[in-house]
Amino acid sequence: MRKRNAGLSSMTVLLAACTWQVYVPAQAQERYAIGRDATPAEIAAWNIDVGGNNGSNLPPGSGTVERGRAVYAEQCASCHGEKGQGGIGDRLVGGEGTLASPKPVKTVGSYWPYAPTLFDYIRRAMPMNAPQSLSDPDVYAVSAYVLHMNGLLPSDATLDAKSLSAIKMPNRDKFVGDPRPDVK
Secondary structure (H helix, E strand, O other), X not given: OOOOOOOOOHHHHHHHHHHHHHOOOXXXXXXXXXXXXXXXXXXXXXXXXXXXXXXXOOOOOEEEHHHHHHHHHHHOHHXXXXXXXXXXXXXXXXXXXXXXXXXXXXXXXXXXXXXXXXXXXXXXXXXXOOOOOOOHHHHHHHHHHHHHHOOOOOOOOEEEHHHHHHOEOOOHHHOOOOOOOOXX
């Protein structure tokens, strides 16, 4: 009996199915009557990536730490803990100074190099039971609250594309760039 790969999430399976469906050769589509081309609207719905180091493609809108506190309590705390300490979901807060230790604690505040990647990840994958269900203002708000819990934003802060891109994460300069040349 084969063991199921625990690393495959339902999102991975869905993406694989969508990708397969999009790339079914024309002969197979005709022969088996399966598959179709993705519509522009379907492609646009998944074309939401944000440039991590510069915040390119961040949407309009904004969110406050206070609004983020409410959305976090409703949508995030059940997995990540009331104060970001972790639970069934990853720990989000703490870990400063542990990365060089034998047991590093990789959190948003201790490990992530760029703040816009937090927005991108929350918008794309959270909450785990309903990815892409939060509005852009609520994603800005939750991002603001998580950054606030890590001591990176004051409690009265409002986060938008410009202010999010301007945040210098504590571990930003500890990552090493890819020295390989771009291949075009």
